[in-house]
Structures are given as C-alpha cells and as structure tokens.
Amino acid sequence: MYQVIIVDDEPMIREGLRSLIPWEQYGFCVKEIAKNGKEAFELYQRLKPDLMIVDIRMPEMGGLALIDLIREKDSTIHFIILTGHADFSYAQKALSSRVDGYLLKPLDEDELIDLLIQIRTELQRHNAINLLKEKDQLWQRDLLIKETLSEPIDEKNLMPFYEKWKGHGLLAERYRIILVTVPESMDKVHASLSSIANEKKDAIPFSICTFNGVILFNDALHTEKKVAAYIQSTKGYGAIGATITDPADLYQSYEEAQSLLNQTFLFEEATFITKDLIAGVQEHESEIVTELSMDHYVESLSITITLGQIESCQSQLQEFTNELIKRKYDSQQIKKNIVHLYSMVINRLVLNDSRKLKSIESTQFSTSQIYDQHHVHAITEAVSDRFTELIHLVYSGGKESTIKRMLDLIKQQYDQNLRLESLADLLNYNSAYLGKLFREHTGEYFNTYLDKVRIENGKKLLVNGYKVYEVSEKIGYKDVDYFHRKFKKYEGISPRTFQKQQTAIK
Incomplete structure (x- = not known):
C-alpha cells in the first residue's frame, strides 16, 4: 500500500476525506492527518509518504510553502492540492512545484479517484525502474566482490577499483x-x-x-x-x-x-x-623428524586389547591419529594409515592366537566404514568402537584377574618386547606392586617367567630343526649371545647341544 497524508485545517474535510474514498481499493492507505503545514512537515520527516493531499490556505504554514519545503529534499513524492480557491496564480504556482492535481472544494470523488489511479501507475513504474536499478547495482557490486576475491588486482587498475569500491x-x-x-x-x-x-x-x-x-x-x-x-x-x-x-x-x-x-x-x-x-x-613439518612407527602402535594396541584395557586402547588410537594430523597428512592418507593399522592389529591378534579368528570374523566390520567417514573424529570413534567390541566379545576374559590376563598375554605374545613397567602403565598399576602380585600368583619374577616361556617355545623350534639364531629371533631375543646365556641358565646346556641331543634321541 502507498502511504498518504491528508493536510487541511478544517476537521470535517480531513475526516471526511479519510472515510469518503475506499483508499485500499486503489492501493493507498491514509497513515496520518494534519491541520497545518508545520505539523504536516513533521509527519513527512517521520513517515516519508508517497502522496500528500494538501490544502493551500492554512495557519502557521500554507500548502504551497509546505510543498516548496519538501521539494527541496524530495523530488519523487506526489502532491494533490485540494482548495476552495479557484485562483489562477495558485494553480500556476502549483504547476511549477510539480503537483499532480489541483482539485476544488467541494470535492468531486471521481476526479480524485482518477488522479489516484494515475499516481498509482506512476508510482508502480517508478518502483519498477528503481527495482531494476537496485538489481543492477547489486549485480555490479557482487561482480566487483567476486573479481576482488578471485585474484590480485593489477596495479594499473587500482584507482578505478577504489572508485568502484567506494x-x-x-x-x-x-x-x-x-x-x-x-x-x-x-x-x-x-x-x-x-x-x-x-x-x-x-x-x-x-x-x-x-x-x-x-x-x-x-x-x-x-x-x-x-x-x-x-x-x-x-x-x-x-x-x-x-x-x-x-x-x-x-x-x-x-x-x-x-x-x-x-x-x-x-x-x-x-x-x-x-x-x-x-x-x-598441527605442528610445523620441520618439528616432525622421526618416521611414523606403525609397528610400535600395532604392538601396543594388540597388547592393550589382549589385556582388555579399553581406555588405554582408545588413548593409543587417538595418539596415533594425532600423529597423522601433526604430519599434515590429507584425508586419504589418514584413512589409509588407520585402515593399515587396524588390519595389522587384527592380523597380530589372530597370529598370536588363531583360535580367536572365528570370533573376530563373527563381529561384522568393514574397512569401508572408515573410508565412508567425513571427519577424522568419526573414523577414530568407529575404530575405537570396533576394538572395544573385540575386548568385550573376544579378549576381556570376563571376570578373570589381571594376573590371568597377563599370563595369557605372555603365552600369546612372548616374542614381543614385553616389559613389566609398560604393562603396569597400561593396567594403571604401580610396577613394583604389579610385580609383587605376579610373583605371589606364579612364584616367579615377571622376567623369569617370561624367560622360561620363551625358552620352552625355543626348545620346540630347536626340535623342529630351526637354526639357533632363527630361534633366538622368533622367541623375542634379538641378541643370539643373550639367548645362549639364558638357555644355558635354565637348561644347563647350550641351545646347539640341546638340539643335537634331541636329534640323537629321534
């Protein structure tokens, strides 16, 4: 609706005009009425109407003075003069002030309606033009912004650019x-x-x-x-x-x-x-000087899963993921490395105890669940949930004691670098206290028990014809001389002598 202000010093004219015309039918609504030019000017400043219907002779400020005052600021507003004076000089002055109509009292309703229809058409045309101008300005502005963001501005074009920007x-x-x-x-x-x-x-x-x-x-x-x-x-x-x-x-x-x-x-x-x-x-690339130790995380995760340590498993997985992020790996590299880690951990668990294979395969999980994720936290959560599932279904051992799980771990992974201090950290125990518990349960120190398990498995390999250095490596002794000393300590003879004796018996 286009807004209208009626200005007349006669109350009956003001109120009558407001109720006489079905304004809304022609696209207008009367917002305010005023009794003189001064009051009307204040309303104009506040409302900025589209049309003002103005009497000529009024106290304090007449209609023509009001029109001139507004015309100094506004060239688009429309005016209709409604007066009881058929004075040519008034009409001439009104035309010079670009008034849309000059109506005499008593008002002819049809004449006013005809003028309203004309003014509405003009307002619609003007608004359509303004809308097109605004759209063009917005298009030009958006184009300028896109050009500015796309590439540096050539130095020779800087001044025109600043002018457009302003x-x-x-x-x-x-x-x-x-x-x-x-x-x-x-x-x-x-x-x-x-x-x-x-x-x-x-x-x-x-x-x-x-x-x-x-x-x-x-x-x-x-x-x-x-x-x-x-x-x-x-x-x-x-x-x-x-x-x-x-x-x-x-x-x-x-x-x-x-x-x-x-x-x-x-x-x-x-x-x-x-x-x-x-x-x-992320850390700066220059701060990352060591290679990513996949084997370390595989060994650590397989141990924590076997021990049933959910929190330790989750923290190690997060630590591995953080390592990938710090090295600024992209999304595909991160996914590939986590899939590789997961596969190696599962292979290690099965290798340590092949009886678990059927149980592991029964819990459905596909590496596509890793590749389908959209952010690294979802990947870490998916793999963490999978490892937790394995702990609950396969490796937790129900209510078995901590020492029982340690014994199972030694039995399955005696060839790994098992240390009491590391296991104590994973199990949230003091290492001295855990060692005491282990000795009370087994009658042996942790390292002694581990050595004996290794030697027993080494004896089986020697009987099967493996060379001494091969046996040393397979049971977790990287130094073959150290293996010699340990074997002789517990068996009283060297590994080679033991092998010869077993061959002779056969």
Whole structure:
C-alpha cells in the first residue's frame, strides 16, 4: 500500500476525506492527518509518504510553502492540492512545484479517484525502474566482490577499483572473510547469510564457486557470532580469514579462509575453523623428524586389547591419529594409515592366537566404514568402537584377574618386547606392586617367567630343526649371545647341544 497524508485545517474535510474514498481499493492507505503545514512537515520527516493531499490556505504554514519545503529534499513524492480557491496564480504556482492535481472544494470523488489511479501507475513504474536499478547495482557490486576475491588486482587498475569500491558503499577500516559450507542449497545458505548481514548492516553476503560467505566490515562481532551460531545449528563448517585493511588485498583473507575450510576433515560438524584452531592440532613439518612407527602402535594396541584395557586402547588410537594430523597428512592418507593399522592389529591378534579368528570374523566390520567417514573424529570413534567390541566379545576374559590376563598375554605374545613397567602403565598399576602380585600368583619374577616361556617355545623350534639364531629371533631375543646365556641358565646346556641331543634321541 502507498502511504498518504491528508493536510487541511478544517476537521470535517480531513475526516471526511479519510472515510469518503475506499483508499485500499486503489492501493493507498491514509497513515496520518494534519491541520497545518508545520505539523504536516513533521509527519513527512517521520513517515516519508508517497502522496500528500494538501490544502493551500492554512495557519502557521500554507500548502504551497509546505510543498516548496519538501521539494527541496524530495523530488519523487506526489502532491494533490485540494482548495476552495479557484485562483489562477495558485494553480500556476502549483504547476511549477510539480503537483499532480489541483482539485476544488467541494470535492468531486471521481476526479480524485482518477488522479489516484494515475499516481498509482506512476508510482508502480517508478518502483519498477528503481527495482531494476537496485538489481543492477547489486549485480555490479557482487561482480566487483567476486573479481576482488578471485585474484590480485593489477596495479594499473587500482584507482578505478577504489572508485568502484567506494561507489558501492564498501569502504571500511578493516575487512575479514567468513566462508561457510553447510548441508543446504547454495540459495538457501545465501538467503540465511543475507538475513544475518542485514541485522546490523556490517557485512555483505556473497557466493563464489561452491562457497557462500560474508565480508565483515570493521569489528562486526555480532554478525560473526550470528554466523557461528548458524553453522552450529546447521551442523556445517565455517572458516574466517585474516583481517586486512586494504580492500585490494581482500583475496588474501578469502584464500586463507578457503585453506582453513579445506581442513574440515580434522574437525567434527558444527565447527568454526580459525587459524589458531588449526595450529592447535598441527605442528610445523620441520618439528616432525622421526618416521611414523606403525609397528610400535600395532604392538601396543594388540597388547592393550589382549589385556582388555579399553581406555588405554582408545588413548593409543587417538595418539596415533594425532600423529597423522601433526604430519599434515590429507584425508586419504589418514584413512589409509588407520585402515593399515587396524588390519595389522587384527592380523597380530589372530597370529598370536588363531583360535580367536572365528570370533573376530563373527563381529561384522568393514574397512569401508572408515573410508565412508567425513571427519577424522568419526573414523577414530568407529575404530575405537570396533576394538572395544573385540575386548568385550573376544579378549576381556570376563571376570578373570589381571594376573590371568597377563599370563595369557605372555603365552600369546612372548616374542614381543614385553616389559613389566609398560604393562603396569597400561593396567594403571604401580610396577613394583604389579610385580609383587605376579610373583605371589606364579612364584616367579615377571622376567623369569617370561624367560622360561620363551625358552620352552625355543626348545620346540630347536626340535623342529630351526637354526639357533632363527630361534633366538622368533622367541623375542634379538641378541643370539643373550639367548645362549639364558638357555644355558635354565637348561644347563647350550641351545646347539640341546638340539643335537634331541636329534640323537629321534
């Protein structure tokens, strides 16, 4: 509806005119009435109406003076003069002030309606033109923003660029780029960002390539928080680039935000990624000097699973994942390494106790469950859940004691680098206390018990014809001379002599 103000010093005229015409039928509504020009001018400043119907002779300020005063500021408003004076000089003055109609009292209703229809048509045409202009300006502004974010501006084009930037009302002391990616259509995201940006008028939304985002002007903390809340509610991701002062360098903030948004694999949904957040999970490449020790994690995880230590298993898996992140592996490298770790752990468990194979295979799990995940935390959780399932179904041993599980571990993994201190850490025991418990239960010190298990398994290998150095390595002694000493300590003869004696008996 187009807004109308009626101005007349006669109450009956004001009220009668308001009720006489079916304004809404012709696209108008009477917002206010005024009894003189001074009062009408105050209403004009507050309401900015589309049409004013004005009497000429009124106290304090007449109609023509009111029209001249408003025309100094507003060239688009429409006026209809309604007067009881058929004075040519008045009519001439009204025409010079670009008045749409000059009606005499008593009012002819049809004449007024004809004028209203004409004015409505003019207003519609004017609004349509303005809308086209606004759309063109927005298109030009959006094009300028896209060009600014896409690549550095050539030095010879800097002055024209600054003029365009200023012409679109984009000047500010500081700028930052926020990019978002959420599980909604590009148009819907753009509409949501537009709504947020319009609240404080301190940001401009844009769409470029597959990204939606906003340019923040100056601090714009309210808008930044609102965008972060939007990302949280939609379970998407957002990233914010560096603050810059020269709009010609805005592409740098965009590129940084884009780079951060490419790291979504490292974070759970609903995360607002900043440079500081990335720094918290990644170390500089120069700080990583050692190779990734896959064997260490395989051995450690197989031991914790066998011991039924869920928390230790989860922490080691997280530690392994953090190592991959610190080395700045991409998503496919991380997935590949975690799949490799999982496969090696399962192979180790089966190798240590082949009787467990059927139980392991009965619990369904496919490595595609790792490759299908969209962020590293979901991968870690999936593998952790799988290992926990194995602990509960296969390796926990129900209510068996800690020492019983240690004995099973030695039986299955005597060839590994088993140390009482390491097992105590995994089991959350003091090593001296755990050693005491072990000795009370078995009558042997931990290392003595381990040595005896190794020697017994070594004797079987010697009987089967393995060479002494091969047996030494297979039962966990890297130094063959050390194996000689241990064997002679417990058997009273050397491994070679034992082998000869067994061969002679056969």
